[in-house]
Amino acid sequence: MFGSNLLERRSKPERIADQAWQQLVSAVNTAGDNIRDTARSARHTSTGLAGDAGELVGSAADEARHRASRAFDALAGRRPALPWTLLIGAALVGAAIGWAAGTAARAAGSRDRAVDDIEFVDVQRPDSPAESDR
Structure with a gap:
C-alpha cells in the first residue's frame, strides 16, 4: 500500500x-x-x-x-x-560366376538325362479296338 x-x-x-x-x-x-x-x-x-x-x-x-x-x-x-585389390576382386567375381554357370549346366544336364530315362509303354484298353480288328 x-x-x-x-x-x-x-x-x-x-x-x-x-x-x-x-x-x-x-x-x-x-x-x-x-x-x-x-x-x-x-x-x-x-x-x-x-x-x-x-x-x-x-x-x-x-x-x-x-x-x-x-x-x-x-x-x-x-x-x-598393380591394383592388387582390384585384381583379386575381379578373380573372385569370375570364380563365383564360373561356379554358378557350372552348377546351372550340371542341373540342366541332369534334367535331360531324367527325360531320357522315361520309358513309354503302349497299353491296350478294353474298350479300344484291337489291332487285329483293323
Missing part, C-alpha cells in the same frame, strides 16, 4: 517518463533476444557450411597429394603399383 501511494503522488510527467523507460527496456530486451536467436541460427548454418567446405577442401587436398605422389614417382622412373 505504501508503494502504491507513492506512485500516485508522482506528477504526470514522471509517470509518463517511467512508462516510456519501461517500454524502452522491454524493446531493448526483445531486440537482444531476437539478435541472440539470429546469431544462434547463423552460427548453426555457418557451422554446417564450414563443415561441408572443410570436407571438400580435405578431399581435394587428398586428391592433390595423391596426384603429386604419382607425378613424383613417374618423374623418378618408377612404375605404378
Whole structure:
C-alpha cells in the first residue's frame, strides 16, 4: 500500500517518463533476444557450411597429394603399383560366376538325362479296338 501511494503522488510527467523507460527496456530486451536467436541460427548454418567446405577442401587436398605422389614417382622412373585389390576382386567375381554357370549346366544336364530315362509303354484298353480288328 505504501508503494502504491507513492506512485500516485508522482506528477504526470514522471509517470509518463517511467512508462516510456519501461517500454524502452522491454524493446531493448526483445531486440537482444531476437539478435541472440539470429546469431544462434547463423552460427548453426555457418557451422554446417564450414563443415561441408572443410570436407571438400580435405578431399581435394587428398586428391592433390595423391596426384603429386604419382607425378613424383613417374618423374623418378618408377612404375605404378598393380591394383592388387582390384585384381583379386575381379578373380573372385569370375570364380563365383564360373561356379554358378557350372552348377546351372550340371542341373540342366541332369534334367535331360531324367527325360531320357522315361520309358513309354503302349497299353491296350478294353474298350479300344484291337489291332487285329483293323
